[in-house]
Amino acid sequence: MNDDKLMIGGHEFESRFILGSGKYSMSLIEAAVKDAGAEIITLSVRRANTKDQENILDFIPEGVTLLPNTSGARNAQEAVRIARLARELGCGSFVKIEIMRDSKYLLPDNQETIKATEILANEGFVVMPYMYPDLNAARDLVNAGAAAVMPLASPIGSNKGLATKDFIQILIDEIDLPIIVDAGIGRPSQACEAMEMGAAAIMANTALATAGDLPMMASAFRSAIEAGRKAYLAGLGRVLTRGASASDPLTGFLRD
Amino acid sequence: MVKINGKTEAAAGMTVDQYLETANYDSKRIVVERNEEILPREQYSETILRDGDVVEIISFMGGG
Numbered sequence: 001m002n003d004d005k006l007m008i009g010g011h012e013f014e015s016r017f018i019l020g021s022g023k024y025s026m027s028l029i030e031a032a033v034k035d036a037g038a039e040i041i042t043l044s045v046r047r048a049n050t051k052d053q054e055n056i057l058d059f060i061p062e063g064v065t066l067l068p069n070t071s072g073a074r075n076a077q078e079a080v081r082i083a084r085l086a087r088e089l090g091c092g093s094f095v096k097i098e099i100m101r102d103s104k105y106l107l108p109d110n111q112e113t114i115k116a117t118e119i120l121a122n123e124g125f126v127v128m129p130y131m132y133p134d135l136n137a138a139r140d141l142v143n144a145g146a147a148a149v150m151p152l153a154s155p156i157g158s159n160k161g162l163a164t165k166d167f168i169q170i171l172i173d174e175i176d177l178p179i180i181v182d183a184g185i186g187r188p189s190q191a192c193e194a195m196e197m198g199a200a201a202i203m204a205n206t207a208l209a210t211a212g213d214l215p216m217m218a219s220a221f222r223s224a225i226e227a228g229r230k231a232y233l234a235g236l237g238r239v240l241t242r243g244a245s246a247s248d249p250l251t252g253f254l255r256d
Numbered sequence: 257m258v259k260i261n262g263k264t265e266a267a268a269g270m271t272v273d274q275y276l277e278t279a280n281y282d283s284k285r286i287v288v289e290r291n292e293e294i295l296p297r298e299q300y301s302e303t304i305l306r307d308g309d310v311v312e313i314i315s316f317m318g319g320g
Binding site: 020021022023024026042043044045046047048049050051052055056057066068069071081084085086088089091156157183203205206 | 261262279280281282285286287289292294312313314315316317318319320
């Protein structure tokens with residue numbers, strides 16, 4: 001397992017759990033990062049607060065890679081604008097592209113996402129696009145220079161789990177980039193299942209932010225993701241289409 | 257008047273540095289966009305805000 005690394009845009013990570021930082025107190029971030037074992041944390045880019053308010057950067061442990069998102073963008077142009085601002089903040093060149101035209105379901109606009117990916121990859125960003133799991137769009141993202149592909153499991157913040165399971169599996173099977181399941185994962189068991197399928201990593205935010213004990217849930221997700229990864233690497237046992245197969249030797253002694 | 261983060265402010269004539277100081281922003285934790293163009297940090301002290309400028313002062317927040 002020790003040489004099993006997650007590679008994104010030439011950067012190497014041990015952890016396969018990408019942590020969100022939205023919708024919970026900044027004071028919990030350090031414990032969440034530690035208990036999640038996370039090496040990447042997502043952030044949003046917004047109008048600044050003044051000095052009298054806390055700044056999130058003061059709460060993120062050193063060495064954690066920042067992954068700013070472009071939430072709020074409704075088209076490629078706005079996403080590019082947000083990404084450039086994020087890079088100017090001086091915390092690296094990773095960006096998670098998030099483009100939504102729809103405020104009810106918050107579904108990503110794949111076409112605009114492909115356009116933004118191409119522009120930002122050409123500018124040297126490590127581009128991680130959030131997308132609706134569609135094979136053709138994923139192939140276009142690869143060609144546009146994405147460093148990973150982040151399909152949604154179910155709508156953002158819904159905690160509904162792997163509603164798009166079959167389509168994520170197609171991406172895992174066909175796309176030669178890390179497939180990171182993002183959005184909708186609500187329980188550790190769902191994260192584990194996605195990892196068993198061969199997902200490269202899991203991104204979760206709401207599942208933790210709405211849990212009773214956030215750091216403990218971060219730790220539960222970490223264990224689930226590690227278990228799912230090990231199961232994937234081990235190769236799952238086969239499933240019978242019908243009937244049974246004894247696990248014990250069939251050479252009984254009670255009857256001849 | 258200058259529009260800064262959506263609010264109209266009487267900041268015309270001030271340098272960006274002066275405005276950030278007066279309005280109590282931490283200049284190390286923000287990025288300034290003026291009329292949709294990023295203003296490089298080293299230009300804060302020499303850039304004078306003009307009437308009609310639209311300025312965004314941006315930083316990181318929590319997000320997923």
